[in-house]
Amino acid sequence: xxxxxEPENRDKRRQAQENLDELQRVLAQIKAQEPPETxxxxxxxxxxxSAQAENAAPSDGEPVSAREEDAAPSDGEPAGAQVEDTAPSDGEPAGAPAEDAAPSDEEPAGAPAEDAxxxxxxxxxxxxxxxxxDEQRQREALLEEQSRRRHxxxxxxxxxxNKKPARKPSAKASQKRAARRRRQLMRLGTVVxxxxxxxxxxxxxxxxxxxxxxxxxxxxxxxxxxxTQQDDLPxxxxxSAQYRAIKDDTSLPAYAREYPGLYAGAVxxxxxxxEEKVCYLTFDDGPSSNNTAKILDVLAEKGxxxxxxxxxxEIDGNEALVQRIVDEGHTLGIHADNHVYGDLYPSVExxxxxxxxxxxxxxxxxxxxVQGFRFPGGSNNVVMERHGTYDAIVGEMTRRGxxxxxxxxxxxxxxxxxxxxEEMIRCAVSEVSASSRNDVFLLMHDAYGKDKTAQALSGIIxxxxxxxxxMLPVTNSTRPVHFEVNENTPPDMPExxxxxxxxxxxxxxxxxx
Numbered sequence: 001x002x003x004x005x006e007p008e009n010r011d012k013r014r015q016a017q018e019n020l021d022e023l024q025r026v027l028a029q030i031k032a033q034e035p036p037e038t039x040x041x042x043x044x045x046x047x048x049x050s051a052q053a054e055n056a057a058p059s060d061g062e063p064v065s066a067r068e069e070d071a072a073p074s075d076g077e078p079a080g081a082q083v084e085d086t087a088p089s090d091g092e093p094a095g096a097p098a099e100d101a102a103p104s105d106e107e108p109a110g111a112p113a114e115d116a117x118x119x120x121x122x123x124x125x126x127x128x129x130x131x132x133x134d135e136q137r138q139r140e141a142l143l144e145e146q147s148r149r150r151h152x153x154x155x156x157x158x159x160x161x162n163k164k165p166a167r168k169p170s171a172k173a174s175q176k177r178a179a180r181r182r183r184q185l186m187r188l189g190t191v192v193x194x195x196x197x198x199x200x201x202x203x204x205x206x207x208x209x210x211x212x213x214x215x216x217x218x219x220x221x222x223x224x225x226x227x228t229q230q231d232d233l234p235x236x237x238x239x240s241a242q243y244r245a246i247k248d249d250t251s252l253p254a255y256a257r258e259y260p261g262l263y264a265g266a267v268x269x270x271x272x273x274x275e276e277k278v279c280y281l282t283f284d285d286g287p288s289s290n291n292t293a294k295i296l297d298v299l300a301e302k303g304x305x306x307x308x309x310x311x312x313x314e315i316d317g318n319e320a321l322v323q324r325i326v327d328e329g330h331t332l333g334i335h336a337d338n339h340v341y342g343d344l345y346p347s348v349e350x351x352x353x354x355x356x357x358x359x360x361x362x363x364x365x366x367x368x369x370v371q372g373f374r375f376p377g378g379s380n381n382v383v384m385e386r387h388g389t390y391d392a393i394v395g396e397m398t399r400r401g402x403x404x405x406x407x408x409x410x411x412x413x414x415x416x417x418x419x420x421x422e423e424m425i426r427c428a429v430s431e432v433s434a435s436s437r438n439d440v441f442l443l444m445h446d447a448y449g450k451d452k453t454a455q456a457l458s459g460i461i462x463x464x465x466x467x468x469x470x471m472l473p474v475t476n477s478t479r480p481v482h483f484e485v486n487e488n489t490p491p492d493m494p495e496x497x498x499x500x501x502x503x504x505x506x507x508x509x510x511x512x513x
Contacts, residue, residue, distance in 0.1 A: 012132045019136065023143060235363040236262040236356040242401065255349050256396065259356045264371040264401035271479040274438040279464055279471045280478065281306040281457075282407065284335050284374065285447035287318040287325075292446045294454035296324060302461045305473040307405075308446070309335035309374040312358040319365055326366050331473040333405070334358045334373040341377060345384040348392045355397075371476055372403050379406055380483040405474060406483045407443040408435050411460070413453045414445055421452050425459040433467060440469075441481050 231238070236259045243260035246252060281299075286292045286308055299306055308325050310332065315322055325332060336344060337358040344351050355373070362370055375381065384390045397404065409431035412419050419427070432440045442460075444453050464471060472478075 012129075016132065016136070016139075020139075023139075027143075233261070234356075234360040235369065236260075236360050253348075255352060256399070258349070259352060262352070262356050262359060262400055264369065264403075265476070271477050273479055277432075277435075277438045277440065277469050279409075279432050279440045279442055279469050280405075280474050281442055281444065281461075281471055282309060282374070282405070282474070283307070283444050283446040283453075284309045285311050285314075285339070285445050285450075287314055287321045288446060288448045288450075289318055289321070291448065291450050291454045292318070292321050292325075295446050295457055296321070296328065296330075298454065298457045298461070299330070300328060302458065304461055304471045305329050305331070306471075307331040307333055307372075307474040309333040310358070310362065311335050311339050311447075312337045312361040313339070314447075315361055315365065322362070322365055326368055329473070331372070331475065332362060332366070332368055332370055333474065334362070334370050336376050337361070339376050341381070341383040344376065345381070345389055345393070346387045347389060348396050351389075351393050352396070371401070372405055372474055373397070374405050378483055379404060403476075403480055404482070405441055405478075406481045407441040408437060408481050409440050409442040411442060411444045411453065411456065413450055413456075414443075419452070421456045421459070424452060424456040425463060428456070428460045429463040429467070432464060432469060437481070439479050439481065441474075 238261035240261050240263045242263040243257075247257055247260070249256075281304065283292075283295060283306060287310060292308075295306075305328075308330060310322070312334070322332070334355060335358075337354045338344075344354055359370055362368055375384070377383065379390070379394065384393065394404070409428065411424050411428040413424055428442055428444075432442055444450075444457070446453065461471065
């Protein structure tokens with residue numbers, strides 16, 4: 001009976017082989033369309049055996065279709081599918097069905113095997129057809145299950161999300177953030193400053209309460225009540241450093257401790273004589289509303305600076321002229337306050353009183369602390385000589401740092417003689433040129449009635465410039481002229497004609513120099 005059925009079995013095997021080849025072609029096409037498989041992860045304990053076998057690496061040279069079919073079936077797969085997926089014997093084509101493989105324990109007893117011994121039992125002829133159909137259904141079910149598993153097991157890593165790249169912040173946004181940060185820092189700085197001010201205020205208040213009205217430390221920099229009181233005093237009464245250094249010196253006369261602010265910072269040693277001849281234009285007895293103003297106009301026109309020794313009793317009504325002298329770069333000096341010889345020279349106390357009054361007036365008006373002065377009548381005047389106060393007065397004034405300036409040239413504008421403008425120009429230029437010293441102090445006046453001086457000044461300046469003689473104002477570095485040291489009083493200088501019993505001068509003498 002087995003020989004009678006052999007042709008049919010060969011047809012079925014051939015049909016099964018063709019179906020299997022067709023199936024392999026389909027699988028190959030599916031495989032070609034699928035993305036390359038990633039390296040399989042190690043199977044977990046709970047993963048089905050079929051999934052582990054399906055992801056196992058194929059042996060060298062094994063075709064893709066064989067790798068597909070060699071995966072171990074799951075527990076519920078038919079036994080016939082297992083027989084079909086077993087490895088082929090040597091020499092057998094890779095795609096040939098494994099019909100000669102031994103059936104597994106779970107394979108049905110009725111499954112046909114080509115090399116199995118024929119059963120002695122008689123079976124109907126339709127049984128091989130039913131068995132082949134059953135095998136075909138099992139094979140299709142296996143392929144369907146494998147296809148389902150394969151598509152379900154696609155790795156998620158093959159899916160690429162279309163993510164947008166991170167946006168780089170724009171320059172405008174960066175500027176906004178920087179401005180916002182600056183505003184925050186400014187607000188923080190303001191808060192810190194306010195807090196510091198509050199802390200300082202609280203600390204100061206606490207110290208003031210604890211101090212019970214005591215003055216601050218000397219190094220604190222805060223003004224004390226004593227300093228405030230000092231500032232309210234006249235300039236000659238404000239204590240200076242020079243005064244504090246001598247106020248306890250009992251060897252000095254009493255008048256040395258008077259006027260504690262009446263000190264200057266004159267140079268300690270005489271300055272050197274100028275190498276070239278220099279003329280210092282000096283004006284006494286001003287200011288006057290008419291002549292001082294005219295003289296300032298000429299000086300401004302010629303670009304020359306001069307020195308004004310003021311009689312401060314004449315300042316009232318002429319304050320603007322005094323301020324103009326300072327503003328235009330000229331030098332202010334003291335001549336006197338009242339210019340009365342009988343009040344000035346009989347004693348040191350009398351001279352200091354007059355000098356302090358002039359000093360305070362000039363400082364109050366201009367803030368200018370005078371350092372230079374000129375004695376009315378010169379330092380060798382006969383009234384001072386008669387009272388014998390020259391050494392004491394000159395010694396006290398130089399001890400306080402002030403410097404006095406006599407003269408060694410004269411414009412002849414204070415005499416009774418009626419000099420013309422041309423004569424005044426000639427005399428002034430001649431005496432300046434003939435002086436034995438390079439530092440020449442030219443005496444002139446800007447008081448009321450000295451109109452010719454204002455008229456002659458322009459010609460005097462022009463003639464001195466023609467001779468190449470420079471004209472400068474007196475400064476602290478100027479080498480002074482002293483009659484008793486350098487030159488005598490010019491022979492044509494007038495002297496006081498008479499002196500009263502109380503030491504006062506006649507009105508005529510009081511108007512001179």
